[in-house]
Amino acid sequence: MSESQTDDSLSSARRGPWRAAFHRLGSPPFFYRLSGRLLPWFGILCALAFAAGLYGGLVLAPTDYQQGESYRIIYIHVPAAWMSMFVYMVLAITGGIGLIWRMKLAEVVARASAPIGASYTFLALLTGSLWGKPMWGTWWVWDARLTSELILLFLYLGYMALQAAIDDRRTAARAGAVLALVGVINLPIIHYSVEWWSTLHQGPTVTKFDQPSIALSMLVPLLLMALAFKLHYVVSLLARVRGEILDSERRAAWVEKLLVES
Amino acid sequence: MAEFLAMGGYAWYVWPAYGVTAIVLIANLLLPLRHRRHLLRQLRTIARQRTHNGRP
Numbered sequence: 258m259s260e261s262q263t264d265d266s267l268s269s270a271r272r273g274p275w276r277a278a279f280h281r282l283g284s285p286p287f288f289y290r291l292s293g294r295l296l297p298w299f300g301i302l303c304a305l306a307f308a309a310g311l312y313g314g315l316v317l318a319p320t321d322y323q324q325g326e327s328y329r330i331i332y333i334h335v336p337a338a339w340m341s342m343f344v345y346m347v348l349a350i351t352g353g354i355g356l357i358w359r360m361k362l363a364e365v366v367a368r369a370s371a372p373i374g375a376s377y378t379f380l381a382l383l384t385g386s387l388w389g390k391p392m393w394g395t396w397w398v399w400d401a402r403l404t405s406e407l408i409l410l411f412l413y414l415g416y417m418a419l420q421a422a423i424d425d426r427r428t429a430a431r432a433g434a435v436l437a438l439v440g441v442i443n444l445p446i447i448h449y450s451v452e453w454w455s456t457l458h459q460g461p462t463v464t465k466f467d468q469p470s471i472a473l474s475m476l477v478p479l480l481l482m483a484l485a486f487k488l489h490y491v492v493s494l495l496a497r498v499r500g501e502i503l504d505s506e507r508r509a510a511w512v513e514k515l516l517v518e519s
Numbered sequence: 520m521a522e523f524l525a526m527g528g529y530a531w532y533v534w535p536a537y538g539v540t541a542i543v544l545i546a547n548l549l550l551p552l553r554h555r556r557h558l559l560r561q562l563r564t565i566a567r568q569r570t571h572n573g574r575p
Contacts, residue, residue: 316523326527333540376543384536391532489544496551503558516559516566 283362285502286511292495299492306485313478321475330388332479336486338381341409342444344374344490348416349441352434362498364430365505367437368420369497373490375413382406393457401450402458405443412440426505 281287314332321328348370355364385403386396397403416433423429451460462471471479506512526533 320527325529327529327532329526329533330536333536337540373547376547380540380543383539387532387536391529489547493547493551496548496555500551500555500558503555503562507562512562513566516563 283360285361285365285506286509288362289499289502292499296492296495296499299488299495303485303488303492306481306488310478310481310485313474313481318475318478319472324392327388327391330384331475332482334381334384334388335479336483337377337384338406339483340486340490341374341378341381341406342447343487344370344377345409345412345437345440345444348374348413349434349437352430352437355430356434356438361505364427364434365498365501366494367433368426368430369494369501371413371416371420371433373493373497375410375417377486377490378406378410378413382410389457395457398457400456400458401454402447402456405447405450408443409440409447412436412443416440 282291310332315329318329320326348367351363351367351370354360355367382403385406389398390396416436419433419436420429423432450456451458503512524530524534
């Protein structure tokens, strides 16, 4: 164990400082300590972004001329939907890294991301439904956008069920990574669904960067809320990863030391 | 204030959306913190028992 560690650090030092830094970040005790120090700061930033975004979105932003006040659901619906896809990308990429390089931390990040991503997907579907009822007259339609987002939720739930069903964490991580990578095909389908198929769902408003069809006073709070959701992901991911690291390293010497110290 | 809460007649759609979102987001922060605290307590108890039994 200690021999292979020395080997590792020697060869990584020879390969350059970037590689060494990467290896260091990937070491569980180092990441545990670093994330513990960073967590409160990200938490404060997250709270500030939410405060600013909510004030801008619920109070300052004007009423929509077509949808009245109901459009204010956009400030949680769109960030949740963006994050549902972003977290899935993280899940697939870290899963892939774990699969190829057997990097433990990447596996832990993938495992910890799944329930967070699932909850964003759930929120995107729920808030969309609550927005759809007054605007479209229905809670749900089986159109491409809504159905592919529902499939995303099932991909997350399938991943989590797989993790729970396989006792050995490393085997579970590998099996989950394959599932996550296959499921990536769903992401472009979600994104382009509103262009490829006719749908009740409105087309993209923000990502048409040449000419976003949304007023600045509505756009700024939306971007603030998107930032807040991203920070929320960082905070809850770090919190989850710390728990996972502690659990899987419970027999390691550094954890025993930590228990004595604190 | 009443006008703000009424959300132009859409209160029954807007506020549940915000309410459930708040609950889910906060739960996502609290559950892992609680899990870690729980785990630390459990590991500490195991470590104490081991020293009592005289094993290193």
